Amino acid sequence: MRILHVAHQQLRKYGHNRVSWGQKLYFGLIRNNHCVQSFSDRDVAAFEAPLGIRDLGKKKANARLLQTVEAFEPDLMIVGHCDIIANETLEAARAINPNLIIAGCNNDPLFVPENVDKIKTRVQVVDSMFVSTGVKELGLFEGARAKLWHMPNPVDTSIETFDASASTSLPTDLIFCSKETSYTERGRWVEDLQTQLPKAINFKTPGSFGQPGVWGRDYDRALSQSKMGLNLNRQEGLHWYSSARMAQLVGNGLLTFTHEGGQFDELLPPESLVYFSDYDDLKNKVVEFHQDDAKRRYWASRGREFFHREINSTLYAQYIVEAAMGLPFSHAYVWAENP
Template identity: 30%
Template sequence: MDIVTVGPGINNKYAGFFYATDRKIRNGLIRLGHNITHISDRDIASSALGLRFVGKKLANRKLLKVVEAIKPDFLILFQAHLIEADTLLALKKRLPNCKIANIDNDLIYTKTRFLRLLKFKSLVDVTFITSAGEHLKRLRKEGLRSAYLPNCTDSSIERGNPFIDVNLTYDFIYFAGDVLQSRRWELPLKVASIAPDVKCGFFGHGKTRIFGSRYFQLLKNSKLALNWNKMNDLYLYSSDRISQLFGTGRCVCLYRGSGFQRFISEKEALFFSDADDLASKIRTVLHKDQWQEIAQRGQDHYRTLFNEKRIAEYIIKFTFDENISNYEWCDV
């Protein structure tokens, strides 16, 4: 198929977010044999000398020109927040057979983010979000054809084999772009106080988020990594960091309340209930050198279930009403 994708471009985090989900899904689509044309609404808008209103209009106009030239079978929006409903309406009139999917990786916990999805309600064929539970139910109640989309990994981007290298700087690592007073830091800091013998690396406090090669260098120099989000009891929700942790082969620490036991077993991740439980399990797997086996099994399993080709294929099949019964999350 000819597919046009719209989303972040090279200016996103000054190219430091080269491991973003949209990049991996585009790789998957290409590896499935599709012809992909990508445009960045944000990069186009930024060319308007900082005039946001002008830049937004320019981005929407460019999208229509690209679509008119290519006449795609499928349009995929990735966090394309500058694209207007009127633009999609015009596109639908010109290409009534072109399917449209809207993919949003953000946690849909504010009214603004929820309304952002609703504005395309009658214009997109499907809306994908990376959480299940109440947020997905709410979208469906509003009449959106919605589906859960796992965070994908791409072995050409997320590389690493910590289970063959024991000379790593950190036993336990955590990243969070948030102020130190945030509740997100309470759990990792408590783990560090309970287990002072564990070499911890905590990064991102003070909202100084780390991107690019430095992020991967730090991550690949750790044995265990904590997947801990702004909301941790929302069914099957995680930021895309979960794919980076599993993809690079860390021994991933997952909160039991997240529900990921549906896909990942105790042999493939370190599940915990609270800080005391996590600290105890970290010490155990480090002392017995079990973290390496868990890391390897976790990486292999996550890459099998949630690789970029499989997720891209699921997006196509769900959008085009094809059989999706062989995907483990099809009934979420």
């Protein structure tokens, strides 16, 4: 199948970039033997703009996308986080190619009002919309053109390559990486853990309390030196919602602590993720697993194995293609079997 993948490809990061769900989708599409053409809206806008001023290149980026549709003749267009591309441009793409199917993907949280507005705009024109929050939360987008689907945050075999569950001697016992402070009070928990966890627990918090954040290879190295990780979302309790951090931690074999409100026990097997209900529960469970390293490694290995087998980018990409194109599912996707 010929697929046009429109998303921010972070070309101007020159390798010093975040772990990208869009990149994982791109890799998965190729592994499934699709012919994939990428289009990075922000980068094209900057490349085409006078003096490289991106805002001055928005109109040209939309025109270049239509030029790409005409030249590439895709069967499916997948549009991710590409705010520069207007709905009118997607409608014009259909006029160029009347058989074109358009799928939207949104990997940002629904507790951010701006993101809700973005989805409400996109569902008016795309045929399907895939959102990283569970389907139980998607009722506010019903009634538009798009059929609504959940999509997970996957691991990728070429990205999540480390396995902390196989190691007994790593310098960092617990890690939490984040610089985001809007729409959240999780920093209080992290600060309390810093002072209340036993001093024997080496707890690293890159990006918090004035510490520099870690990106790219620095992020990979930080995880590769850690036994356990905190998946503290900016807000908890949304069905099947988590930061992509969870896949990054679990996929690298770190024992991962996440809030029970996300209901990920519906998807993952027992003794894989560690679920907590409140601050004290989290603190006690961190201490428990720190004191029992064999238990830590066993739970972490089960989580890693399950993610790499059932929530990987190859299955994730093929699910999006099959759902968007109205094809029978070729796999019993765990997130599709438990709506």
